[in-house]
């Protein structure tokens with residue numbers, strides 16, 4: 001029996017990337033362009049992007065929402081995995097919005113993406129119940145518990161909500177949390193453990209990725 005998830009040192013992590021990540025040249029260019037920005041660490045890891053694309057394909061997602069788009073890397077991964085359908089991206093206005101559109105156009109997926117700029121909770125509140133297949137949450141952490149409630153309203157039965165950063169660089173271990181973001185992620189993780197509305201798996205990939213499948 002495997003007793004514990006394997007610790008990945010640098011060598012093993014690079015091996016995992018080398019043998020499993022199929023990043024396209026366009027995604028690689030977007031990643032390199034993003035690395036030049038001060039907020040570079042916001043972007044998901046390539047293996048996370050690839051997992052999101054796999055999830056889109058696994059459940060045949062056609063209506064997808066992303067909360068937190070930045071330069072569009074995770075959105076591009078998901079959009080390219082959709083044969084048809086629509087990806088709604090929620091973000092705040094920023095110079096990185098244009099970078100996202102530049103790469104989405106180059107990938108010929110721009111026509112299946114809509115971007116709404118403004119606080120995502122306000123955007124989500126305008127959307128209809130139980131219409132969406134997959135929702136990826138990767139924005140303001142302090143609102144994660146509220147995003148869970150909105151996601152469960154918006155998802156169809158069997159739909160997936162995916163939260164990024166649920167290990168929060170280890171800060172989830174803090175007994176006296178030093179920020180609202182940390183407290184919110186801790187609260188979300190604890191609540192999900194016993195939330196019978198969802199099937200649950202927390203993956204130690206990237207900064208922690210939690211998958212929740214809506215049961216009813």
Ligand SMILES: C[S@@+](CC[C@H](N)C(=O)[O-])C[C@H]1O[C@@H](n2cnc3c(N)ncnc32)[C@H](O)[C@@H]1O
Nearest residue numbers: 042043044068069070074091092119120139140
């Ligand atoms: C971690 S980055 C997203 C990274 C992106 N998923 C990727 O892989 O490249 C978080 C994004 O959330 C956006 N954001 C932060 N607070 C937000 C809010 N209240 N509503 C909408 N977007 C927000 C930020 O502008 C930023 O672009």
